[in-house]
Amino acid sequence: MTLIQKLQNIVTEKFASDDIYVRHAYSRNVHPDLQGVPEYVVRPKDAKEISEILKIANEENIPVIPRGGGDCEWGGSIATGDVGIILDMKRMDNIVNLDEENLICTVEAGISWGKLNEYLSRFGLYTGCMGPGSGLTASIGGGISHHSVGAGGCAKYGACTNQLVSLEVVLPTGEIIETGSQANKFSKFPFNRFGNGPDLTGLFCGDNGIYGVKTTVSLQVFPKPPFANYKTFLCPRNSAEVVAQIFTEIRQKGIDVYDAMYIDEILIKLGTNTFGMYPMFEHLKRKRGIVFYVVEANSEQELEEKVKQLDKIFLNKKCEDLGPEISNGNFAKWQYTEGQWQTYHNCWGIIPVFENITTECFTPINSFPKILKDIEVWDMENEENMKKIEKIAGFRPISGTGVVPLVNGNNVELTCGFTTFGCYHDGEYHEIIKDINLKLWKSLLTLVLKHGVQFYMMGNIPSRLMVEVGAYTSEYYNLMKSIKKTLAPHKILSSGKFDFWEDD
Ligand SMILES: Cc1cc2nc3c(=O)[nH]c(=O)nc-3n(C[C@H](O)[C@H](O)[C@H](O)COP(=O)(O)OP(=O)(O)OC[C@H]3O[C@@H](n4cnc5c(N)ncnc54)[C@H](O)[C@@H]3O)c2cc1C
DSSP, rough: OOOHHHHHHHHOGGGGGOOHHHHHSSSSOOOTTTOOSSSSEESSSHHHHHHHHHHHHHHHHHEEESSSSSHHHHHSSOOSSOOOOEGGGOOOOOOEEEEEETTTTEEEOOOOOHHHHHHHTTTTTSSOOOOOTTTTTHHHHHHHHTEEEEOOOOOHHHGGGEEEEEEEEEEETEEEOOOGGSSSTTTTSOOOSSSSSOOOOHHTTTTSEEEEEEEEEEEEEEESSSSEEEEEOOOSSSSSHHHHHHHHHHHHTOOOOOOEEEHHHHHHHIIISSSSGGGTTTOOSSOEEEEEEEEEEEEEEHHHHHHHHHHHHHHHTEEEEEEESSTTOHHHHHHHIIIIIHHHOOOOOOOOEEEEEOOOEEEEEEGGGHHHHHHHHHHHTTHHHHHHHHHHSSSOOOOEEOEEBBTTEEEEOOOEEEEEEEETTEEEEOHHHHHHHHHHHHHHHHHHHHTTOOOOOOOOHHHHHHHHOOSSSSHHHHHHHHHHHHHHOOOSTTTTTTGTTTOO
16 A cells, blocks of 8 residues: 555545645745655644554654644744655644633644634633734644744733643654643643643643644633733834833833834834835834833723833833824734734735745843844845845845844843845746855854844754754753654654754
8 A cells, every 4th residue: 555545544535645736835834945845745633643644654764744834934844855744733723622610721733823812702811922923824733832922912921832731742653642730641621731740741842843743732711801001102213222121121120011012123114115014104204113012901090000100111211102093103002903913924925025034032131132233243244145136136135123022031032034035036046046045044043043042943954053053062952862762763753853863
């Protein structure tokens, strides 16, 4: 029996394919220069099917790559080389249970943040952290695999893994386990993450799909507070430094802001004057960086008190309140009431052929202005390569940052990198653009990494780069590697990442 027949026996003919068109449809994420055409695409319906698929993959020695929404910016959910099986999780998008009394929701891992929150909103609930900015398509399983954060609520609730209670995971060899409270088989429903021995849920958080396939996820959910306020401010000059001071003060004063976010001057200028991304800023005479906050409360009085404290911080730093309505420039209101999962999509879709190559990371608040300064210097040092791209594309790549939200603790998610072009121009394919893009990407990843930041998306190239640059101590790296080799002795499951088999 051929492999495709074996796969079709498990999931039916409709949900396993080796058709070239289907395979190409799964060959990319959003990075313009990374592609891997898989040999097979399979769309399982449950953990049992995934277990059978993985057992066959072990017998046949063929890699498997889980894929949720496919929104990874670093090629994490595409095939490494033109081999392997893509395991498309998006058929598994059901809500398994909402425990309204204990405020815990159990879902299949392929469900999107948008679909889950639409469902929860009927009960006056939300997920707290609303997942990543790509949450209309990105899955809960992908978010947990990345420690995603960014779509809203991350200053108050932290990354989406903070809310995690338990997971059902299919291990690379096909065994199915449950973690957290569910490690005790007598537990009737998920209720807590920690206990029953070590935190094995944590092993699969941010693992980028290397240690197992998450099939069911139980998350804490929260009542959405009835009151909220949102204000947007124009920054003074040197806005990154000023914003870093504002974010630090918010944390030092212990104000439980729901969101605080910075969008830098270049993005505001280009996005408003050239690309029509920000109609709410068109009327502004001075286009500078903007910063905003969103705050929630259970009473008007509580809200008023928090707004008073926050306004004082922002106004003391010479930030200018743009007014209450979206048409005044109140981006925060748009973000909280309408744009939750749209803010970042705008950045990706500025104009066709414009492509973002990111080096985004978590970093302490007080470190991000310096990183941005170093990226400016890096940009100048790479003028020659930038010019080569400009000569073909008619536009010079732009480096810097986009949106910087305050996240867990005293940290930000720094969405830095450079915006460049794909290889097709005037009907011609220019391989040289791909070569330059990849060279620049690796160089910028290295520069940012050496600031001691944390990357959370790991495709093949960046995860290997961390090893190459010597970012991990050998003790830490060997521990990760021995866990991988124990769980996946036949190199199944996203095995190109982290270069674990380099000495085999
Ligand atoms: C417009 C846009 C905005 C974005 N905004 C943000 C943001 O604000 N914050 C942020 O963190 N990221 C952001 N991202 C990056 C990315 O979308 C997120 O990290 C997202 O959480 C990925 O989810 P996904 O379902 O698309 O994962 P995929 O890309 O499908 O997969 C991501 C990784 O997880 C693995 N994986 C997926 N599902 C499973 C599973 N069930 N079990 C095991 N492994 C699995 C994959 O193999 C891969 O390694 C953005 C991307 C875009 C295009």
